[in-house]
Amino acid sequence: MARLTAMSVATLACDPPSGREGGQAGFHSLDALIEHCDVLCLHTPLTREGPYATYQLLNAQRIHDLAPGCVLLNAGRGDCVDGPALRNRLAGKGDISAVLDVWENEPEIDAGLRDLVSLATPHIAGHSLDGKLRGTWMIQQALARHCGQPNELTFADICPPPALASLHLQHALPPEDALRLCIRAVYDVRRDHDALQRQTQHSGMRKGFDDCRANYPLRREFATLNVMLSGEAVALEGVLRGAGFSLLL
Missing domain, CATH: 3.30.1370.170 (Erythronate-4-phosphate dehydrogenase, dimerisation domain)
Known part of the structure; x- marks a missing residue:
């Protein structure tokens, strides 16, 4: 976020654990980000249980709620996004874009989703x-x-x-x-x-x-x-x- 801010890019952060510890100052709900952001970036770990579980964090409903023109970038974990729902949104309305570095069921990723995203990379991370x-x-x-x-x-x-x-x-x-x-x-x-x-x-x-x-x-x-x-x-x-x-x- 610091680099984006230095580039004069308006940013909104969603990090529930950090927001709770800091009294929510400067943090927003994921649904607020979905409503307002032109680019939605996921950099989350994969957790399946607990109050901050990230499995299917971007579920079918949230993918449906993405605003037309939104760009979704997932560089966290593939299972944080409902892949079939994303594929259906891209193939149906075709009014959003997706950039995926991580995928469900790696390395047996969804070929249909691979062909629909704007950029597909093989979990190269940031190294x-x-x-x-x-x-x-x-x-x-x-x-x-x-x-x-x-x-x-x-x-x-x-x-x-x-x-x-x-x-x-x-x-x-x-x-x-x-x-x-x-x-x-x-x-x-x-x-x-x-x-x-x-x-x-x-x-x-x-x-x-x-x-x-x-x-x-x-x-x-x-x-x-x-x-x-x-x-x-x-x-x-x-x-x-x-x-x-x-x-x-």
Whole structure:
């Protein structure tokens, strides 16, 4: 949420456990989000019991209540969404969009739903090369301190240069176009979508899904791209910095 806020995106949060502990300040009910949001993002764990169970959190009724034009993004757990109900809404009215990274019954996911969503990815989560290396480096740093050993290794020492290190923007662009350009320069999610379609159609659902995960290409973080802004493009500083890109002015 902090990154979205930095990009001047209006956000509403629904987190019942945190909201209860904090007296509900700043939090909203899921039904309120469904009523007001243009984009609904799920990042929930899967819990089947208790007061905050998330199994079928987005059930048939809530999927029915999604406003026309809404984009549903599920990057939590597949069983948090009623897949058949979502498939029916997409195939019937066709007035909402869906982006799914997680699915019911992985790796035997619903081929019909796969073909109806705008973007389908094979539960790739958020692990970038930089994140994995940073975690390894932090363990190395802690071990060196614990053993009382000198340690001059920096994160930069183990982080390889990205395939594309810099981009120069000079002309005025709508913020959404600038974001699309810079994001795709680092990571183009359409490649993952195409790979999942191709592999599952060629090798069968289970093997294709698992192959996509097992052979997932390296992905870098936005901060690895240095974006140089000059001329009219300087006006893009706020939104690009908020998204996490490294800026050169």
